[in-house]
Amino acid sequence: MLVMKFGGSSVADRAQIEKVLGIVRGRASRRPVVVSSAHKGITNALIAAGEAARGGASAAGAAVIARQRAIAADLGCSPGLIDPLFDEIADLCRGVRLVRELSPRSLDTIASFGERMAVRVIADFFTRSGLASRAFDVWDLGFVTDSAFGQARPLPGYEARMREAFRRLVPEGFVPIVTGFVGKDAAGDLTTVGRNGSDLTATLVAAGVGAEEVEIWSDTDGVMTADPRLVEGARNIPRMSFDEAAELAYFGARVLHPETLLPAMGRGIPVRVLNTNRPEHPGTVITAAPGEGGRPVTSIAYKPGQSVLTVTSTRMLAQHGFLARLFEITARHGITVDVVATSEVSVSFTSDDKTALEAALPELSAIGTCRLSPGKTILAVVGHRLPERAGAGAWILHALAEAEVNVEMLSYGQGSINLTMVIDDAEVDRAVRALHSTLLAER
Ligand code: ASP
Ligand code: MG
Helix, strand or coil, rough: CCEEEEECCCCCHHHHHHHHHHHHHHCCCCCCEEEECCCHHHHHHHHHHHHHHCCCCCCCHHHHHHHHHHHHCCCCCCCCCCCHHHHHHHHHHHHHHHCCCCHHHHHHHHHHHHHHHHHHHHHHHHHHHCCCCCEHHHHHCEEECCCCCCCCCCCCCHHHHHHHHHHHHHHCCCEEEEEEEEEECCCCCCCEECCCCHHHHHHHHHHCCCCEEEEEECCCCEECCCCCCCCCCCCCCCCEHHHHHHHHHHHCCCCCCCCCCCHHHHCCEEEEEECCCCCCCCCEEEEECCCCCEEECCEEEEEEEEEEEEEECCCHHHCCHHHHHHHHHHHHHCCCCCCCCEECCCCEEEEHHHHHHHHHHHHCCCCCCEEEEEEEEEEEECCHHHHCCCCEEEHHHHHHHHHHCCCCCCEECCCCCCEEEEHHHHHHHHHHHHHHHCCCCCC
């Protein structure tokens, strides 16, 4: 089986869905399982409708329903096809308006409609176009999750249930069109795996059914050496390792949801990143074995809008347990720490949650003097050959020095494939361009 995931822009409208039809048809012999996102913009519109309803707006769902109705009509779907879902959206918005409350659980239910509507219109359109397809809500295929609304994960053992459900429910010769993003907990409440989570659904489904490969179809030519909006010379990376791709996804490359690779990594299922608008482009293939070639650096990623917190205390000197006390506080406040650097008397760390850092400040101030600096960017230089290359650090820092970028924090662990730095948000463009032209320019 081949799991093919199509993102929101790939299924934005009829023109895009026709491209998807051509791509899936071309792979019919590999027993494709399509995992689809909502049409572009629909999830945002559903969430906005929920929020408007909480604010007291009447008929909050009308705009998103009209938008979805227009896409379905354009695809020639019979007018009644998804009316029951439209009714549910309207009812839900009415309920939210009455109670003026939008819990994480209600928010997941509202957000879930995008994928549920999309798979139904796509399967209907494919079938009328001669590719026999059937729409599925992923929970009917065994995807039962925990109840962590907004970040649900499948319950252990879901794989066996999924294989069994596929055997029982997906008729031979039909392409299953499956909802990304959503799930259902054991109590029957709807959940989601988190924004942009359809990639993750795709690899989880692939792990469940034991697929030979996962294809992630979006609107770039695979994974790029740097953000093409910043760097004119950004290029496609033909091959990379799971480790490299995971670091890049986590540190800001926007092509993959950060957790996407874990389920595929665990089972050695290759992940290919491809462009719906240029299906002939080979994209990027991500496998356990790192790519060939001598380039020490594979790619540059960045994540703006971070805050740095520095705790300084002479009590750290020759003491044990200081870091444990520090991170016990951050853990209790639910702060995800990304980059850490320490000296003898101070510890600096980053987080993207400034509000939580502020809330933790009184407690942190009890163990040392604290300074909170917002407006920072994590800059990551990733490459599986970094650890074996003498002078790689000097090379990277020199490029930044030449561009007059001030590196405020630096972290690199033994054997690491990622040299991580923290700079000011205002210097990102300059830093990424300088690094790309030094480390990744075409030779
Ligand atoms: N439709 C969902 C979102 O917009 C999931 C996804 O696109 O992957 O977040
Ligand atoms: Mg999306």
